[in-house]
Structures are given as structure tokens and as C-alpha cells.
Ligand SMILES: NC(=O)c1ccc[n+]([C@@H]2O[C@H](COP(=O)([O-])OP(=O)(O)OC[C@H]3O[C@@H](n4cnc5c(N)ncnc54)[C@H](O)[C@@H]3O)[C@@H](O)[C@H]2O)c1
């Protein structure tokens with residue numbers, strides 16, 4: 482791989498024509514600012530935005546994307562003139578799609594994003610900053626507010642800020658976080674900024690060494706920012722924008738008046754299922770989601786979680802085929818070529834479980850049901866917290882300290898449940914203890 486030239490505008494002619502960008506990067510201007518240059522942004526919003534520009538011929542929706550916590554990706558992308566490849570794998574190791582994208586035109590790091598928001602040509606800001614990014618005191622929110630202050634001062638006009646994180650009512654959560662940090666800017670934000678919600682979906686693992694190797698072999702260039710994903714993708718966006726936006730509907734996005742039903746379905750079935758698979762998988766030593774779900778016991782548990790516990794809690798959009806959705810989900814979980822790391826899905830459980838599984842547990846208990854599989858997922862998280870060699874969670878130290886005091890399943894549940902469900906009824910403790918006993 483090392484002797485291949487680096488991907489960039491000057492080496493794009495070496496890339497097979499079928500894998501080159503859909504737009505001319507050199508003629509594309511920036512109209513979107515993105516916070517959080519992780520793997521998901523590259524495999525999702527960049528793809529939709531490039532397809533939208535290609536479909537309409539508009540050249541003004543290029544993206545300026547900022548890394549929030551590390552310069553590594555922003556530097557790698559910048560060294561390649563903003564170009565990187567997305568490869569989709571489905572079942573087998575060979576990619577079923579492989580393309581270099583050109584919509585990402587600029588990169589920034591950290592606080593540098595603020596200055597970019599003073600540009601009136603930027604009318605949309607997107608975010609993928611993880612659940613942690615919305616907590617009080619988050620840098621992402623502080624930089625966003627600083628950017629909005631510069632925009633107000635420059636008279637650069639209204640803007641839409643669109644959360645693309647796995648959080649229910651993510652637009653409202655973001656608006657609340659921004660307004661809480663806004664100080665004297667509050668009035669301007671209320672009048673000039675829209676915060677629609679959106680449901681995003683595409684499974685994107687952390688990049689692995691085989692990803693750039695496969696790109697180099699297929700495209701003849703070295704790509705240090707390649708991302709691998711699955712063919713499936715979905716984006717449902719609340720149609721409430723303050724100013725212009727890319728025509729994402731031309732790339733398959735669904736613009737709707739209310740994303741809530743889509744959000745709930747996806748968060749509880751897909752992300753809730755993912756968490757169950759990840760924690761049970763880790764307890765069984767499985768490195769990937771596909772490996773975990775290839776076990777009959779885990780596959781049966783996730784099916785039961787979806788059918789028995791989650792489905793009764795869902796308001797299904799009219800005409801939506803829920804059975805087909807669940808069937809497709811099982812197939813997506815099982816995609817062996819994706820190699821989605823159980824450890825990645827298991828990160829930040831103290832923030833994820835309260836939105837994915839705790840509401841299912843509580844709503845079903847309140848309805849007089851016994852949500853055994855939601856309880857199993859929470860029990861598996863607790864067991865993982867108590868034995869994980871390394872815990873990736875903003876509350877890791879507190880969780881580990883609390884877990885260290887526990888000597889049996891009940892005391893572990895009593896120690897950890899308050900972190901994710903402080904108002905859980907006693908039946909929740911009983912049910913989770915029962916499931917944890919089987920994992921002890
Ligand atoms: N990967 C997926 O399958 C997927 C699918 C749908 C949605 N998402 C959403 O995208 C988010 C990012 O996922 P990813 O897969 O790109 O992960 P990633 O680790 O590649 O990127 C995470 C990004 O979030 C930023 N970040 C992390 N902690 C932060 C903090 N405290 N404040 C501000 N920024 C912070 C990082 O700098 C990085 O840019 C997820 O948390 C999720 O909400 C991911």
C-alpha cells in the first residue's frame with residue numbers, strides 16, 4: 482500500500498472513473514458546516530450531500546467539517562484535499578460499493594469552527610458529536626454558541642442546526658443545550674436558528690487496517706481516511722429549516738413534519754438491539770456484532786427484545802411495514818463483512834441505555850408486562866461494567882467504584898441502576914436482578 486500515491490485532486494485521474502466523485506470538488510463551494518468528523522459523518526451526511534448536489538447540479542453545498550477532540554482525521558482528510566472513500570460491504574469481503582467522495586471541501590479543528598459560522602453562504606450546520614457532546618459544559622455546544630454569536634455580529638442571517646446523533650428529539654435536546662449556554666444571544670437564536678430533529682441510520686464501524694488496504698488495491702491510491710460501512714442508509718429529517726439546504730430528498734432522505742415515530746422505532750429496535758447484542762457478545766468474548774448474533778441464544782434474545790418488549794411501545798407510522806423492518810435489521814446485524822466492533826457499540830452505556838432501553842423497561846412494567854429482554858440487556862451492561870478490562874464511558878470511574886462495592890447480582894443492580902434509571906420502580910430491580918443472576 483505504501484508505494485501507492487496519496488489520494489488527492491492531483492491523483493484522482495488514477496482512480497477508475499466509476500469510483501470518482503459524483504461532483505467536481507474543485508468547483509464546489511462550502512454551504513454546510515459539520516461538527517464531529519468521525520466515521521459516521523463521512524459515510525452518511527457526506528454521501529447524501531454529494532448525491533444531492535449531483536442530482537440538482539447545485540455546487541454550493543460543499544462541507545467544512547471540524548474534528549472536535551483529535552486532529553488526526555481532519556489532518557488526514559486535509560492532506561488528501563478533502564477526498565476519501567466509502568466502501569460498503571454486504572456479506573462478503575469484497576465491497577459492493579466503492580467511491581471517492583468530494584463534497585468535504587474544508588476541515589477545521591475544535592474552536593476554529595466558530596469563525597466559519599460568520600459566513601452567510603453557510604446556512605446549515607450538522608452535528609455528530611455523540612451523546613456526550615450535548616451534556617452541560619460540552620465544548621461542541623460552547624463552540625457552536627460562539628459561532629452563532631459571530632454570525633449574529635456579522636449579520637450573516639438565519640441558519641439551521643441539525644443534530645445527526647442517536648438521541649430522541651435530538652433537535653429539541655440540541656436547542657435546549659444551545660439556549661442554556663446562549664446568555665444574551667438567546668433572543669437572536671430564537672428568532673434566527675431552527676433546530677429540526679433527524680433520525681439517521683447507517684452502521685459504520687471504526688476503520689480497520691483492511692479498509693485502506695482494500696481501497697489501495699481497488700483504486701490504486703493510498704487513502705488514510707477511508708471508511709467502511711453497509712449498503713443500507715436512511716435519513717428522516719423534520720422539514721423545518723431557517724434558510725436554504727441541500728436537496729437531500731434527491732438522495733433518498735425523507736423530509737417529514739414529525740420524525741418522532743421513526744426515531745423511536747430506530748432507537749429502540751436497532752440501537753436497543755445493538756446494545757443487547759454488544760453486551761451479551763462481550764460477555765461471550767465476541768469481537769463483532771455479527772459474531773455475537775451468529776450465536777443462537779443472542780439472536781433469539783434480540784428477536785424477543787424486538788417483538789415482545791419494544792414493539793408494543795412503538796407508534797408505527799401509517800403504512801410502515803414493521804415486520805419487514807425487523808427482518809432487515811436482523812440481516813443487517815448479521816452482516817459478517819461489516820465487522821462492527823462490539824466494543825464500539827458498547828461505549829458510553831450510561832448515556833445510551835437511558836434512551837434506548839430504560840424507557841422500554843419502564844413503559845412495559847407500567848403496563849403490567851414483564852420486559853425480560855430489556856432487563857437482560859441492562860443486566861448484561863451491568864455485568865460488563867463490573868468485569869470490563871477497560872470501560873469507555875464518561876462515568877467510567879464512578880460506575881467502576883459503585884460496581885466494586887457489589888458482591889452479588891442484587892447489590893450490583895442496586896449500585897448501578899441509579900446511574901441510568903434513578904426513578905426505576907422496585908419491580909425493575911427485581912427483574913434485572915433475576916436476569917443478572919443468569920450471567921453471574
Ligand atoms: N457509527 C454509526 O454507526 C452511527 C450511526 C448513526 C448515528 N451515529 C451517531 O454519530 C455519532 C458519532 O459516531 P461515529 O461513529 O462517527 O464515532 P467516531 O468516534 O468516529 O466520531 C465521534 C465524533 O464525536 C466527537 N466527540 C466525541 N466526544 C465528544 C464530546 N464530548 N464533545 C464533542 N464532540 C465529541 C469526536 O471528536 C468525533 O468527531 C454517534 O455517537 C451517533 O450518535 C453513528
Ligand SMILES: O=P(O)(O)OC[C@@H](O)[C@@H](O)[C@H](O)[C@H](O)CO
Pocket residue numbers: 647681682683684685751752755756825826828833
Ligand atoms: O453510534 P452510537 O455510539 O450512538 O451507537 C452505536 C451503534 O448502535 C450505532 O452507531 C448504530 O450502528 C447506528 O445507530 C446505526 O444507524
